[in-house]
Amino acid sequence: MASILLGPAFSFVFAILGSIEVTILSIAANIELNTFAIVGFFLIAFVSWISARSLENVLRELRTTNANLDSLVAERTRALAESLARERIEAGRSIAILESIADGVIVFNIGGKAMVANPATMQLLNLPRDQVINSSISNLLSTKALDANNRRILSDLLANPGQEPASYRVHWGKKTLSVSAAQVFDTEETRIGTVAVFRDFTHEAEIEKMKDTILATVSHELRTPLNAILGHVEMLKEAVYGPINEKQARASERVISNTRRLLDIVSDLLDQAQIQAGKMSLKIHPFKPSELLDNVRGLMSKMAADKELALTGEIEPELPEILIGDFTRLQQILVNLINNALKFTEKGSVHIRLFCPDRKHWAMEVRDTGMGIPEDQQGSIFSPFHQLDNSMTRKHAGFGLGLSIVNQLVTLMGGNVTVNSTVGVGSTFTVLLPILQTGGIQRE
Amino acid sequence: MNDLAYVIEDDEDLSTIFSEALLAANYEVETIVNGLTARQRLQEGTPHLVLLDLHLPGLAGNELLTQIRADKRLEKTIVVIATADARLGDAYRDSADYILIKPISFTQLRDLTHRLHSK
Numbered sequence: 093m094a095s096i097l098l099g100p101a102f103s104f105v106f107a108i109l110g111s112i113e114v115t116i117l118s119i120a121a122n123i124e125l126n127t128f129a130i131v132g133f134f135l136i137a138f139v140s141w142i143s144a145r146s147l148e149n150v151l152r153e154l155r156t157t158n159a160n161l162d163s164l165v166a167e168r169t170r171a172l173a174e175s176l177a178r179e180r181i182e183a184g185r186s187i188a189i190l191e192s193i194a195d196g197v198i199v200f201n202i203g204g205k206a207m208v209a210n211p212a213t214m215q216l217l218n219l220p221r222d223q224v225i226n227s228s229i230s231n232l233l234s235t236k237a238l239d240a241n242n243r244r245i246l247s248d249l250l251a252n253p254g255q256e257p258a259s260y261r262v263h264w265g266k267k268t269l270s271v272s273a274a275q276v277f278d279t280e281e282t283r284i285g286t287v288a289v290f291r292d293f294t295h296e297a298e299i300e301k302m303k304d305t306i307l308a309t310v311s312h313e314l315r316t317p318l319n320a321i322l323g324h325v326e327m328l329k330e331a332v333y334g335p336i337n338e339k340q341a342r343a344s345e346r347v348i349s350n351t352r353r354l355l356d357i358v359s360d361l362l363d364q365a366q367i368q369a370g371k372m373s374l375k376i377h378p379f380k381p382s383e384l385l386d387n388v389r390g391l392m393s394k395m396a397a398d399k400e401l402a403l404t405g406e407i408e409p410e411l412p413e414i415l416i417g418d419f420t421r422l423q424q425i426l427v428n429l430i431n432n433a434l435k436f437t438e439k440g441s442v443h444i445r446l447f448c449p450d451r452k453h454w455a456m457e458v459r460d461t462g463m464g465i466p467e468d469q470q471g472s473i474f475s476p477f478h479q480l481d482n483s484m485t486r487k488h489a490g491f492g493l494g495l496s497i498v499n500q501l502v503t504l505m506g507g508n509v510t511v512n513s514t515v516g517v518g519s520t521f522t523v524l525l526p527i528l529q530t531g532g533i534q535r536e
Numbered sequence: 537m538n539d540l541a542y543v544i545e546d547d548e549d550l551s552t553i554f555s556e557a558l559l560a561a562n563y564e565v566e567t568i569v570n571g572l573t574a575r576q577r578l579q580e581g582t583p584h585l586v587l588l589d590l591h592l593p594g595l596a597g598n599e600l601l602t603q604i605r606a607d608k609r610l611e612k613t614i615v616v617i618a619t620a621d622a623r624l625g626d627a628y629r630d631s632a633d634y635i636l637i638k639p640i641s642f643t644q645l646r647d648l649t650h651r652l653h654s655k
Contacts, residue, residue, distance in 0.1 A: 308621070312591075312620050316550065317549075319550060319553075319639035322641060322642075323553030323642045324553065326642035327556055327642050332556050332560065420622070
């Protein structure tokens, strides 16, 4: 009772005082002292005190733990609430972003059913929301807006997302769409579906088509009158309409050479445009290197003779008699390099060498004894519209496209072109190309 | 009598130049500027050589080429295609005898057809 009201320590003191009082009363009453009972009573009080104190300590710790636990729960609850609020904001943001994207985005689940689609999708595909959401891929593609070929392309892309090429262009009704697809994985790296992105490419496709038309028109409309000028003057010079005097012949010759120059510029510009548009294709066929050298010398010998320069050529014996490549484009590469060499060489020679530097490559080399190219400009001579800045190049004004076309054609063929030049001594251009085997690259 | 050549080309200048080149190569030349007329004339005459532009009003040059190749009467006719589009020209590598890419020089055409005529 005392331990409850006054605490365990006080109950023990109370027991001691009780024992002392009993002892004093026993002595005063001359009664024999029951030492065993007194010691027993004292021990019980002591044990009670110790137990009560331990119990009290345990209870105190329990109260402390409870209090800590309460604050921990409160803290966790607050963190959870904040996290949920953040997630709601993030999810809201993601949805807002998805809703505002101009590209159509559809997410299909692993079973191929459309689970999410943003408003742009409905607009681009010209379909109501209920025909997109929960629709299967095959249902979605059954629309009349797709023809069989475009349907097959889309079906393959959505069935095998993430394969090359990553995107396709399809015609969906009157629109041209660029479509790409990717697999969607969860945090456990398990595939959970496919996301498809549709981009409206109609405008770009129209511009591309217009560009092609302009190129074809420019090609035709510039070449046709130039061809007419060339032909008529040639006829005058060839005396089709009667004999002409020496001065008239020389004037005709000048008209012919300048018309040819204009035609070359038109061809270069069109080639450059074609290459840049990725529309230049190679026609790979077996050919004889000897024929390549003969043709090129035939084409360029007059220009060399006019400048009183020697145009020589050699084929090293280890070069295969038959190679595989685009004969016309290889000839164009050599003609451009020789043309460049002849332009910038005032005396000496231009030498063409076809050889095999190793078992996997063959090379075309054009060496001249011309003015040379300063070292600091050697890196940029292959850039389009580049010209060395000096009186010599101003004299030979052109569009600066010849070497750029060489570089781009060689790159298209999987090779490279390098220059080694010393000012006042001459330049050597080397085109290194892979030796193709029959059935190798086919870029028809 | 000289062999007959059809120059099927709608551009007046080029038609003149091609005709003069063929005349210089000793051909008797008939100029045709329209695809439909060309189809008609190919059913009537037997030219030794046809110089064919691919872009023609009325009927495209490739259809005329198909007509020539399908006509046994014209099996010996030499077809020279004249086009400004090298890629287009490549498509007829098998069916045409020669493909000339515009610009076509007077002397180049004269010398080529002269060789063909002498054969």
